[in-house]
Amino acid sequence: MIWDDATIKRMEKHWANGLSGSQIAKLFGTTRSAVLGKARRMGLPSRLITQPVLKKKIARKTKFVLALKTTAAAVFALRDDLCKYPYGEPGKPNFRFCLKPVARGSIYCPEHKELCFQPPLPRRGGAGKL
Numbered sequence: 001m002i003w004d005d006a007t008i009k010r011m012e013k014h015w016a017n018g019l020s021g022s023q024i025a026k027l028f029g030t031t032r033s034a035v036l037g038k039a040r041r042m043g044l045p046s047r048l049i050t051q052p053v054l055k056k057k058i059a060r061k062t063k064f065v066l067a068l069k070t071t072a073a074a075v076f077a078l079r080d081d082l083c084k085y086p087y088g089e090p091g092k093p094n095f096r097f098c099l100k101p102v103a104r105g106s107i108y109c110p111e112h113k114e115l116c117f118q119p120p121l122p123r124r125g126g127a128g129k130l
Contacts, residue, residue: 001028001029001030001034003038007028008038008042010027010028011024011028011035011038011039011042012042012044014027015039015044020047021035021036021039022035080102081101081102082097082098082099082100082101082102083097083098083099083100083101083102083107083108083109083112084097084098084107084108085097085098085108085109085112085115085116098112
């Protein structure tokens with residue numbers, strides 16, 4: 001893309017009118033990255049996040065933080081002698097842990113230890129040979 005004076009003026013006009021980098025790129029037949037890079041080098045003001053998008057991000061973050069707090073509380077309530085195999089999705093009301101007695105040297109009961117820790121597969125011939 002050649003940024004001559006006429007193209008730069010058109011870009012400034014489109015930017016001031018609120019067109020996105022993608023929209024400007026389509027008009028100029030170039031990439032969004034080229035437009036955003038040029039806007040930055042020209043010192044054009046960056047775009048602010050619109051209110052609906054910001055509200056969605058905050059709502060998503062709030063749900064995530066609540067899920068973390070619920071999960072953290074459940075984890076800290078566990079004792080070392082109880083199985084910590086999770087059931088359900090963290091943050092959901094039905095999330096819980098197994099809580100059966102653990103196998104020796106494990107954080108899981110014998111059933112879940114067998115499920116979670118599989119023996120390594122034998123190596124195929126030639127591995128590690130020079």
